[in-house]
Amino acid sequence: MENILELNHVSKVYNDFALDDLCFSLKRGFIMGFIGPNGSGKSTTIRCIMGLAHINSGEIRMFGMNYHEHMKELKERIGFVYDQDVFFEDLTVEKNKQIISSFYKQWDDNVFYQYIKKFEVPLKKPIKSLSKGTKMKFALAIALSHHAELIIMDEPTSGLDPIFRKELLDILLDIIQDENKAIFFSTHITTDLEQVADYITFILDGKIILSEETETLLDNYVLVKGPKKLKDQIEQLQPIMLKETSLGFEAFLKRNEANQLETIIELSLDRPTLEDIMYYLVKSQNTRL
Numbered sequence: 669m670e671n672i673l674e675l676n677h678v679s680k681v682y683n684d685f686a687l688d689d690l691c692f693s694l695k696r697g698f699i700m701g702f703i704g705p706n707g708s709g710k711s712t713t714i715r716c717i718m719g720l721a722h723i724n725s726g727e728i729r730m731f732g733m734n735y736h737e738h739m740k741e742l743k744e745r746i747g748f749v750y751d752q753d754v755f756f757e758d759l760t761v762e763k764n765k766q767i768i769s770s771f772y773k774q775w776d777d778n779v780f781y782q783y784i785k786k787f788e789v790p791l792k793k794p795i796k797s798l799s800k801g802t803k804m805k806f807a808l809a810i811a812l813s814h815h816a817e818l819i820i821m822d823e824p825t826s827g828l829d830p831i832f833r834k835e836l837l838d839i840l841l842d843i844i845q846d847e848n849k850a851i852f853f854s855t856h857i858t859t860d861l862e863q864v865a866d867y868i869t870f871i872l873d874g875k876i877i878l879s880e881e882t883e884t885l886l887d888n889y890v891l892v893k894g895p896k897k898l899k900d901q902i903e904q905l906q907p908i909m910l911k912e913t914s915l916g917f918e919a920f921l922k923r924n925e926a927n928q929l930e931t932i933i934e935l936s937l938d939r940p941t942l943e944d945i946m947y948y949l950v951k952s953q954n955t956r957l
């Protein structure tokens with residue numbers, strides 16, 4: 669399958685922060701989750717991808733083309749949900765739709781009104797009177813109503829209640845049934861990603877520290893718990909993190925370095941969650957600094 673989105677050695681420098689040599693790609697037919705702690709560069713990366721911030725070096729390609737050379741035509745093929753207010757606040761939902769839809773050749777009013785009904789967004793109210801969640805629903809309806817092939821979202825589930833979040837994840841899974849499409853979104857809610865993301869890209873301090881298949885990533889690490897007397901043995905395996913607990917110790921290791929532990933009955937070996945992986949990788953990075 670063709671790469672629908674590709675970042676090749678992308679760098680962006682601010683005074684106190686830089687995106688450093690970002691490389692990752694997303695193929696058609698897949699959902700990629702973009703994770704990282706606060707301030708690690710997720711929104712900046714998305715702003716660069718959308719041409720809202722200029723990159724200092726490297727290249728962003730979409731649909732096999734250089735994005736910056738073909739920005740106008742390629743933007744029509746992207747459905748974008750941004751975490752900041754981008755609408756005309758004093759105008760109604762309907763009026764905003766009229767203005768925004770005129771920019772898209774493939775705009776589909778039927779799809780738009782289906783989502784507006786499904787999401788219960790009031791058409792006659794000005795945007796400024798909507799709650800954060802309802803604004804997000806409107807933003808989603810816009811992004812999904814012009815037959816975009818690539819959906820890019822910056823924290824689309826923030827401010828949404830669990831019921832709507834679940835509905836949104838179902839919508840994403842529905843969209844991706846069309847193998848020509850792809851979805852790239854940032855979030856702090858890693859449990860959402862475990863449900864829908866085929867790939868995870870993890871950014872820390874402006875650097876990509878991993879970008880891989882979700883299942884492979886979850887299989888790559890192991891959480892080991894055991895009694896204090898076995899701690900030294902684990903230490904020799906140079907775990908990514910090792911800490912004492914009231915019951916013994918807890919360690920986070922690469923699975924291939926923990927194979928020999930499977931026969932030791934006093935140890936429990938568990939598959940970590942995405943949140944565990946993020947937590948331990950961030951912690952280990954901080955202790956190395």
Ligand SMILES: Nc1ncnc2c1ncn2[C@@H]1O[C@H](COP(=O)(O)OP(=O)(O)OP(=O)(O)O)[C@@H](O)[C@H]1O
Pocket residue numbers: 682683684685704705706707708709710711712713
């Ligand atoms: N226009 C700008 N000028 C200078 N620095 C900026 C600008 N925009 C972002 N930054 C800095 O870039 C860094 C990364 O911010 P960014 O918003 O990309 O992080 P994030 O991973 O999206 O964080 P969060 O999860 O909190 O939303 C921050 O230190 C921020 O202050």
